């Protein structure tokens with residue numbers, strides 16, 4: 001029987017207190033990894049970690065990790081390394097939207113989204129990678145979005161960050177390949193989470209019409225692919241984009 005075994009690995013998932021990140025943390029734990037659940041609220045992260053530990057029997061830890069402040073990222077990651085040890089698997093999942101039509105988009109709207117989605121990812125990855133280089137092992141998965149490839153009305157800031165993650169992934173993959181660190185990108189389509197639940201119904205309907213598989217994605221649809229990319233079955237895959245969107249792109 002083929003199965004994914006990540007026992008002995010430590011996996012950090014940014015923004016894993018809900019939605020796609022939480023599903024990813026749960027799937028990696030089910031595969032046997034110790035998981036580090038992180039989010040803006042430490043208590044919430046610890047509650048989710050406890051939930052995962054109870055369900056899977058593997059170790060799960062909860063930490064505050066706010067991606068909008070480089071100093072805070074460093075402080076949090078130092079604490080994580082001290083208490084849990086260096087990380088083998090990093091999933092850069094946390095991301096925010098601040099949707100506005102371009103003509104109404106302020107510099108603040110632009111910078112806020114870049115700070116979390118792009119600079120936060122850069123800072124966290126640069127801290128984590130040092131330990132991976134020492135171990136000569138690492139799996140980095142970045143979560144992009146279909147809109148980084150198609151564009152979307154009202155999302156010039158967000159889609160710019162998601163497209164930028166493609167270049168980030170492909171360049172980093174080349175730099176780190178000889179250290180046995182792979183870097184890949186998963187680009188979800190429309191997934192049912194807090195991020196998408198408040199979109200107007202007519203907009204959701206029009207998205208659904210463009211999804212050949214005829215349904216919106218579930219967080220688990222993304223989590224399974226991330227677990228695969230962390231597994232030995234994906235050891236020879238790096239610098240790639242995997243689209244998880246029901247065929248819409």
Ligand code: NAI
Nearest residue numbers: 015017019020066067093094095145188190191193194195
């Ligand atoms: P969500 O809004 O449900 O969850 C986002 C997570 O990021 C939460 O845990 C939140 O606490 C965390 N977060 C937000 N701001 C943060 C900050 N400043 N510092 C640290 N953590 C922060 O979103 P969802 O849908 O689970 O999205 C996860 C990732 O997937 C995001 O990068 C998103 O862009 C991407 N994605 C989502 C799609 C969807 O349809 N839901 C489609 C394509 C991509």
